[in-house]
Amino acid sequence: MASSSKVDTDHSITSSSPIISTKLSRMDLILRILLFVKTLAAIIVMVTSKQKKEVFPAAHLVVVAKFDHSSAFIYFVVAISVACLYSLVTALRSAIRPYSHSRTLFFTAFFDALIFGVVASAVGAAASIAYVGAKGNPHVGWSKICNLFDKFCKHIGGSLILSVSASITLIFLMMISTFSLYRRSR
Amino acid sequence: MASSSKVDTDHSITSSSPIISTKLSRMDLILRILLFVKTLAAIIVMVTSKQKKEVFPAAHLVVVAKFDHSSAFIYFVVAISVACLYSLVTALRSAIRPYSHSRTLFFTAFFDALIFGVVASAVGAAASIAYVGAKGNPHVGWSKICNLFDKFCKHIGGSLILSVSASITLIFLMMISTFSLYRRSR
Numbered sequence: 001m002a003s004s005s006k007v008d009t010d011h012s013i014t015s016s017s018p019i020i021s022t023k024l025s026r027m028d029l030i031l032r033i034l035l036f037v038k039t040l041a042a043i044i045v046m047v048t049s050k051q052k053k054e055v056f057p058a059a060h061l062v063v064v065a066k067f068d069h070s071s072a073f074i075y076f077v078v079a080i081s082v083a084c085l086y087s088l089v090t091a092l093r094s095a096i097r098p099y100s101h102s103r104t105l106f107f108t109a110f111f112d113a114l115i116f117g118v119v120a121s122a123v124g125a126a127a128s129i130a131y132v133g134a135k136g137n138p139h140v141g142w143s144k145i146c147n148l149f150d151k152f153c154k155h156i157g158g159s160l161i162l163s164v165s166a167s168i169t170l171i172f173l174m175m176i177s178t179f180s181l182y183r184r185s186r
Numbered sequence: 187m188a189s190s191s192k193v194d195t196d197h198s199i200t201s202s203s204p205i206i207s208t209k210l211s212r213m214d215l216i217l218r219i220l221l222f223v224k225t226l227a228a229i230i231v232m233v234t235s236k237q238k239k240e241v242f243p244a245a246h247l248v249v250v251a252k253f254d255h256s257s258a259f260i261y262f263v264v265a266i267s268v269a270c271l272y273s274l275v276t277a278l279r280s281a282i283r284p285y286s287h288s289r290t291l292f293f294t295a296f297f298d299a300l301i302f303g304v305v306a307s308a309v310g311a312a313a314s315i316a317y318v319g320a321k322g323n324p325h326v327g328w329s330k331i332c333n334l335f336d337k338f339c340k341h342i343g344g345s346l347i348l349s350v351s352a353s354i355t356l357i358f359l360m361m362i363s364t365f366s367l368y369r370r371s372r
Binding site for chain 1: 251255256257258261288289291292295296298299300302303304305306307308309310311312313314315317318319321323325326327328329331353357360361364365367368370371
């Protein structure tokens with residue numbers, strides 16, 4: 001174990017060796033796979049949130065709640081899909097050819113941060129609408145809908161938890177790529 | 187000019203010299219001041235959005251629109267205030283003592299990305315509520331309010347434009363700090 005750790009440290013400081021250590025490289029790959037799983041799950045949970053409800057059984061009046069009834073939820077699905085695709089491409093890249101150039105690491109650090117911003121904005125957009133759906137806003141007369149569409153709201157909540165978890169994964173990925181550049185720059 | 191550029195390049199690759207070039211350092215300071223101005227302006231425009239409207243003059247019925255009637259707008263003000271304070275502290279740091287250590291640059295790159303995520307989530311949250319305010323959502327019976335509160339909505343729109351502009355400034359700042367680490371790591 002001690003010898004393996006020594007090898008990792010040496011890798012990070014000699015210019016002919018891989019740009020990030022084996023341990024960090026493995027962690028990077030695992031986190032990218034995790035990001036892919038979380039974002040894919042968040043999309044599936046969001047798009048399967050459709051719920052029908054019969055409000056007046058005598059009149060057969062049925063109301064439907066669907067994610068695409070809200071622009072914020074549509075934006076959420078598009079943004080999380082971008083993050084999902086990004087995680088797949090970078091996971092494959094990380095698996096096939098671990099970061100061998102500083103330039104690859106620089107672009108990875110930058111795009112990880114950019115995708116983090118995209119996911120954060122999607123979480124903000126969807127969470128604010130979900131909050132109004134759950135609590136309503138009496139100041140402007142927007143009534144809550146979660147008392148009627150319980151399954152729909154549970155799906156939205158689940159999808160939001162998954163995407164917040166994906167954001168945290170992205171923070172760790174940003175940390176790894178920036179830290180690897182820092183180790184190389186000392 | 188050619189000689190100045192040569193000096194900058196040399197600075198970036200010799201370990202005893204400043205960690206980022208003079209040009210990049212100056213650009214970093216300017217962008218941090220710009221970020222401070224934009225975030226401060228976004229907060230001021232948002233908190234001064236209050237509008238009163240007499241809906242039934244005969245009955246003296248007055249309705250009020252204020253940013254703190256929405257949790258998303260309160261979150262927006264808190265998040266943009268954090269970014270504003272961060273820009274002030276890092277601008278002062280950048281002015282007094284330009285990045286002399288790789289470690290400072292690493293933390294700057296990481297926290298710039300983190301604050302970018304905070305600002306992006308705030309923009310997402312406020313924009314999604316502003317969109318419902320402007321267009322309404324007939325699927326759930328949320329009526330638009332911008333036909334009544336025009337001044338209020340203009341303030342929200344202005345504040346959103348300023349915060350999107352602050353996000354773009356943060357992208358450039360992230361680029362500078364990550365690029366400086368990359369130059370050093372080659």
